[in-house]
């Protein structure tokens with residue numbers, strides 16, 4: 700916290716030409732959190748409704764006469780020089796002049812690129828009566844992230860507890876991280892729930 704505060708002016712000076720304002724400031728808000736040593740706040744971060752985002756995305760894509768093939772895994776892409784062959788897991792394949800890979804951490808399975816996955820284990824609480832905060836929050840050097848989703852709290856992170864183990868494209872949770880997430884929920888984020 701001391702180091703973050705000591706660097707606040709410097710970081711604000713870097714960002715001011717872009718946002719025309721000081722982006723970060725020390726916060727004296729409380730939100731019912733416990734065992735915290737301080738907070739920094741910003742007006743320049745928002746969170747999105749992912750369902751609405753996906754609906755807008757699909758509408759945009761379809762309005763541009765682009766087809767979407769859902770629920771099919773691309774098994775391989777092959778360079779045929781003038782075009783690319785795309786092979787799907789279900790045996791179907793087709794050719795295309797261009798391919799964009801938007802496969803995030805899974806890209807290395809399709810193309811020899813230096814991309815390393817960093818899994819995030821995430822939990823969502825049941826709806827909470829009178830949730831004490833709205834917004835998104837980062838803690839512990841950004842290794843943890845939480846936000847409200849309606850009356851629920853979405854909370855994830857803890858990759859720093861097992862950096863090597865979390866460098867994986869496997870889906871799943873581990874006791875080590877799940878237990879830490881639950882402990883932070885109880886002791887820091889929602890101590891009164």
Ligand SMILES: Cc1cc2nc3c(=O)[nH]c(=O)nc-3n(C[C@H](O)[C@H](O)[C@H](O)COP(=O)(O)OP(=O)(O)OC[C@H]3O[C@@H](n4cnc5c(N)ncnc54)[C@H](O)[C@@H]3O)c2cc1C
Pocket residue numbers: 745746747771772773774801802803804805806809819821853855
């Ligand atoms: C719980 C959670 C909450 C988040 N909330 C926010 C937020 O509020 N704001 C924000 O800015 N960011 C948020 N993020 C981060 C954000 O979701 C990611 O940064 C973003 O989704 C990355 O987009 P992307 O298109 O690069 O990859 P992804 O969204 O990961 O998309 C990659 C896609 O490729 C598909 N794919 C992979 N391999 C194959 C294959 N072989 N064949 C076919 N398909 C394949 C995957 O199924 C996936 O659909 C959140 C992340 C999580 C986990």
